[in-house]
Amino acid sequence: MSDESKMQNPPASSPAQTRRDFIKVSAVTMAALTAATRQAEAASRWLNPRRIQKAAATSLDQDVKQVHSTCLGCNARCGTRATVQNGRLVAMSGNPYHPYNTKFSPISYATPLRQALAVTAPVCGKAHDAPNYLNNPYRIVQPMKRAGKRGSGRFEPIEWDQLVREVATGGKLFAHLGEQREVPGIKGLAKDTLIDKDAPELGTVRNGFVFIAGRDQNGRLEFTNRFVKDAVGSVNRVGHTDICGIGFRMGNLAFTEKKEVEIKADPVNAEYILLFGANIYEALQPGVNTYGALVANRSSGAKLKFTVVDPRATNASCHADEWVAVKPGQDGAFAMGLIRWIIETGRYNREFLAAPNPNAADKIGHACYSNATHLVIADQGHLHDRKFLRVADLDPGATGEAGKGYLVLNGEGLPVPFDSLGQALLDAAATLTDAAGGTIRVKTAFRLMKEGAWEHSLDDYARMSGVERGQMERVAREFTSHGTRAAVCQYHGAGNYASGVYAAFPIAIRNALIGSVDRKGGYLRGGGEAAPWNSGLYDLKSFPGQAKAKGVMLSREKASYETSSEFKKKRASGGSGYPAQRPWFPFTQGGLCVETLSGIDQSYPYPCQVLFSYFFNPLYSIPGGQRYSETLESFEKVPLHVSIDIGINESNLYADYIVPDITYLEGHYGFLSPHAPALKFTAIRTPVVEPVTGSTKDGRAFSLETFLIDLAKGAGLPGFGDAAIQGKDGARHPLHRAEDYYLRGIANLADAAKVPEAVAEEVAFVEHNYPVARHKGLLNDREWRTACYALARGGVFNRRYEDDFGGEQHRFGLKRVVLYNEELATTRNSLSGAFFPGTVKYLPPEDAAGNVLAEKDASYPFALITYKMNLHAQSRTSSHRWSMEVFPENFVVVNEGDAGELGVTDGDLVQLTSASNPRGTRGKVKVSALIRPGCVGISFHYGHTQLGASALPVTRGETLFLGGSEVVNSAGLIGDPRLGTGISPNLLSRLDENLGNTPLVDVVGGIPDFSSTRVNIRKIVR
Ligand code: SF4
DSSP states (O other): OOHHHHHHSOSOOOOHHHHHHHHHSOHHHHHHHHHHHHHHHHHHHTOOHHHHHHHHHTOOOSSEEEEEEEOOSSTTOOEEEEEEETTEEEEEEOOTTSGGGTTTOOOOTTSOHHHHTTOOOOOOHHHHTHHHHHTOTTOBOSOEEEOSSTTSOOEEEOOHHHHHHHHHHOBSTTGGGTOOOOBOOHHHHOSOOBSOTTOGGGOBGGGGEEEEESSOOTBHHHHHHIIIIIIIOOSOEEOOHHHHHHHHHHHHHHHTTTSOSOEEEOTTTOSEEEEESOOTTTSOSSOIIIIIHHHHHHHHTTSOEEEEESSBOOGGGGTOSEEEOOOTTOHHHHHHHHHHHHHHTTOSOHHHHHOOSHHHHHHTTOSOEEOTTOEEEOOTTSTTTTSBOBHHHHOTTOOHHHHHOBEEEOTTSOEEETTSOSOOOSSOEEEEEOTTSOEEEEEEHHHHHHHHHTTSOHHHHHHHHTOOHHHHHHHHHHHTSSTTSEEEEEOGGGTOSTTTHHHHHHHHHHHHHTTOBTBTTSEEEBOOOSSOSSSSSEEOSOOTTOOOOOSOOTTOBTOOGGGSHHHHHHHHTTSOOOOOSSOOBSSSOOOOHHHHHHHHHTTOSSOOOEEEEESOOHHHHSTTGGGHHHHHHOTTTOSEEEEEESSOOTTGGGOSEEEEOOOTTTOOOEEEOOOSSBOOOEEEEOOSSOOOSOBOTTSOBOSHHHHHHHHHHHHTOTTSEEEEEEETTSOEEEEOSHHHHHHHHHHHHHHHTTOOOOOHHHHHHHHHHOGGGGGGGGSOHHHHHHHHHHHHHTEEOOOOGGGGEETTEETTOOSEEOSSOHHHHTOBOTTTOOBOOSSOOOOOOBOTTOOBHHHHTTTSOEEEEEEOOTTOOSSSOTTOHHHHHHOOOOOEEEEHHHHHHHTOOTTOEEEEEETTEEEEEEEEEEEESSBOTTEEEEESSOOOSSTTSSOBOOSSGGGTBTTGGGTEETTEEOOOGGGGOSOOGGGGOOEEGGGTTEEOBOTTTOOBOSSOOEEEEEEOOO
């Protein structure tokens, strides 16, 4: 069979039961069976999904099952309707009860299921590839242990019990490979010995256990917290928010005083949306079939205008009013120019900004107010310089709450409590006298913001952002031409680079300038979950013996350097205390996997002992992540590395053990609340098919949950096993399998949301169609029937978009936003000791030593930008065979003018090099008018070296991989080069030589840099 024809009929889907049966039979019989079965499967595997779906949609057919669940093709969390025929997933469509599949207008939650099954709803292209993701022959189904050097790809299968025993207790686990070192186990870390008695703030040796999660959603997030924080007692349970898009979140974090990071323009009622780095027709959350579809729908009906600010004309640009081809990393300059123009022309909402308190805002029809009028001490000689002026600063006799109140200036320019009037002076400064006769210079937050914007002229901002001043002014005018029915939608591109906080903060502030925060058609947060799921009928949060995780995280997120022993020692020895060895991040949203890995690399502020990586591929996904191959290879830096994943990727290639996990189609239970904007619901993720992984002797599928449960029991940790879960009635229940936890979570949710009991037909539907129904005996009859009501509908969706508003005001809004953030203003850069600006300021992307990156790498003529394509998620969709058929490879996208100068054309091979990767990497050119001159664009998703792309010398691989002998021969795993096509942009990304040549991050929030790498391009003559 030619390579080409194999791709048309991929050796993919082997249902779980078939695979397990295969493993039991002899090799000879197996070979014969495999050939016959493969032919049969080839004939039936790719049944027309549309035909099956259509047939199933109107019936409760016994052979065709349907399950409403939640997608995890990406993080957008749309609803799904899985169609399963004879145990095999054959098609995915949307859930009509779910707002994300219905452009925010689902069918009524009360609609009987029988009627709902006749209603179809869309999902995006990624979700349609779910059968290929599930049946990927390179999925691992058995636990494996390293059988050679780290990174060699030598693994061998081991028994589950051996895996659990060795990880629990440690020991000389690799003596047979000549490694005589004692490997730490989990059990040995569960002690209260300090890591460093001279630095007690770091915590105990428990923190030597580090768990880093790639894809992290509610459900599994809480379950893993239970193990890491509550059972082992480590603070180091780290997400991956930094690489997911912490930049724009940092702007919102500053804007809302850490209350909210997910805020977006309302696509249902906005008249104008300004998109900053938001690729709404290809990615975003909510996804392309939600936010993108709403915008497309309304803009084509002339109800909505929008502008794309991006160095690349994203697909949405075809409907946009304008494409603003901003320079990479210069969104802040553009935003600052807009702010300056809006203030200069007076086109801001003065009435909203001058309202100094909630009551004043409410009287003029706003649910939210800002601190624009609040007075800030701008007096370097004053003890409270950079802080808000409070009543006690003028009157030391004012104590308690009264003394803490903010002050504003009234119409006469006199200081008065902020809650004592309806409108205060907005653009003002004053010199006040305190009770002791001293003077205090103060400015309003608005004035400070204005001064920040006035540091550069409009022409400067136009030049720095690379946008013509006329276009900047046009966009600013449009943004201010729709009252409060306009807002910004900023996303990954808006601030995911060094100094990105000072791009994303002014972008967010623009919504306050027009008063559209918390307004219909304005800047809205999500409404939150429908009801709690981890408490109520069953307490899933607390248990006897629960540990209290304490100390500094390896990422140093949310920890203050100035309280550290390192700082105090440096101060005591006569210095300023600065710089810290690596940056600390007291003001961050957190989820800093990059700085966690850099901390591990440098054993700072303390060493890692045991690393668990889950659903995580940092070497591929992090800009410059390849640098961590040295880290993961080192026994000193990572004494034990256990990966929990569905395949062998570029990173867990270095692991000591790999634990097979299930996909979201087989488990991965979840309780998903909405992203911004608006809405209030909880979608449920539940299995749609039985797991294809192997199973324990007592029949539990190998998975994250099974591993952590067994490991906790093996290590003698609390919170798992017998009597681990407390019922509301006082009864105690075991936690031996995933469903012991999650099914009780579903019962909690259904009960707290007061959903009715399902009718008999719907109970029968769930019991026939849903794999989770096998465990219904865990609940009493009433609990099961209410759970069935929610399960049958894919979650709790009992509120509509309209219910979220009282008139024009969002009921679940922010209530207060700031132009000046006091906490940020009083936080110091842990490397330089300087304070961070508390309001807007133009700052170019810089390295940790303050060098401007564009100047430092000026000899590299092109700015590298990255992006997502609509048929792929970041790093794990090379198994999406249909997507790969549509787009078999990615390209180095070069502007047509640049292509002419370089002498390249479509398909030419070029070598790209960067300061941090002088050897470089290669890719094929695609010439385009849709990218800014001087930029080169490379999508993610491609350029894999693992996940099936390369051969690996695994031992007895036929039992390790789902594809069995289809993907394994006597030499080990057979690589499929078609899974490794294209180029990975992260190989070129800038490292920071000031910090051990680790991936470059922003020193405020720990933002990894996706936009500051510069490259050279050279045509390869063949
Ligand atoms: S956008 Fe697509 S892949 Fe992402 S959750 Fe929605 S349907 Fe699934």
